[in-house]
Amino acid sequence: MEKNERGITLLTLVITILIIIILAGITINATLGDNGLLKQAQDAKDLAESTTSETEQKMEDVLHEYQNIMGGGGTAEPPEDTGLSVPTVTFVSKTTDSITVQANATDTNEGNLIYTLHISTNPSENYTEAATATGNSGSNVNLTASGLSQYTTYYYYVTVTDQISDNQSSTYNQRTYCPGTGHTTSSCTGTTTTTIDCKRCGRKWYL
Numbered sequence: 001m002e003k004n005e006r007g008i009t010l011l012t013l014v015i016t017i018l019i020i021i022i023l024a025g026i027t028i029n030a031t032l033g034d035n036g037l038l039k040q041a042q043d044a045k046d047l048a049e050s051t052t053s054e055t056e057q058k059m060e061d062v063l064h065e066y067q068n069i070m071g072g073g074g075t076a077e078p079p080e081d082t083g084l085s086v087p088t089v090t091f092v093s094k095t096t097d098s099i100t101v102q103a104n105a106t107d108t109n110e111g112n113l114i115y116t117l118h119i120s121t122n123p124s125e126n127y128t129e130a131a132t133a134t135g136n137s138g139s140n141v142n143l144t145a146s147g148l149s150q151y152t153t154y155y156y157y158v159t160v161t162d163q164i165s166d167n168q169s170s171t172y173n174q175r176t177y178c179p180g181t182g183h184t185t186s187s188c189t190g191t192t193t194t195t196i197d198c199k200r201c202g203r204k205w206y207l
Contacts, residue, residue, distance in 0.1 A: 083108025087115065087160040087169045096177045098146040105160040105167065107137040114163070117143035119156040123171065130156070151178040 031037045087105040094100065103115045112134050118127040130145030148154060153175045159168045 084113075084160065084162050084165050084167055086167045087158050089156075089158050089169045089172060091172065091174060092142060094174055094176055096150045096179050097148045098144055099148065099154060099156065099174050099176065100142055100144040101156065101158065101172075102140050102142050103158045103160065103169070104138065104140050107162045109162055109164070110137045111162055113137060113141075114161050115141050115143060116159045117145055117156060118159065119145045119148075119154050121149075121152060121154060123155045123173070127155075127157075148176050150176055152176050 083106075085106045087103045090102045090104075092100040092102050099119070101117065103117075105113055105115075107113055113136070115133050115135065116129050117131040119130040120127040131143040133141045133143055135141040143158065145154070145156065153173055155171055155173045157169050157171045159166055161167075
């Protein structure tokens with residue numbers, strides 16, 4: 001009887017040890033395995049550090065942008081210029097070989113504006129730069145296209161730029177005078193044009 005009891009006790013001990021070993025293996029695998037608790041904890045730590053780094057970078061970007069806007073640091077990108085108006089163009093005078101117009105534009109930057117007179121005998125192509133002038137925002141600028149052919153219809157427009165953006169006027173047309181008549185008549189005869197200087201207005205009148 002005593003031997004049987006010893007046998008049962010020994011068997012129980014062996015079974016207990018086996019159970020402990022199995023449980024220990026399960027615990028070790030759950031803790032140290034490829035998807036164990038330690039691995040999951042490390043992944044959570046890496047994710048938290050990555051999120052923190054991204055958040056800090058975004059906060060630095062926002063702060064840098066704010067400093068640029070407020071002028072507190074860095075170099076802010078220049079704002080897109082939208083304050084340059086379309087130039088207005090007014091016909092001033094013409095001769096047998098020239099046409100003079102007046103242009104005016106405004107710019108919120110209030111810098112120097114560069115005007116260019118483009119001219120062609122074809123309304124849709126072959127425009128060339130005939131004259132260039134500079135002026136302040138809102139000031140009138142005269143542009144003269146010279147060396148033109150007599151009694152010829154010319155089409156023209158004016159562009160203006162503040163070296164940031166540019167604008168273009170509508171297209172206009174004028175016919176140069178005919179020598180000997182001073183008018184754009186259907187028959188162009190003669191070799192000279194009679195002119196009278198107007199001292200009061202400072203212009204030449206073609207007869």
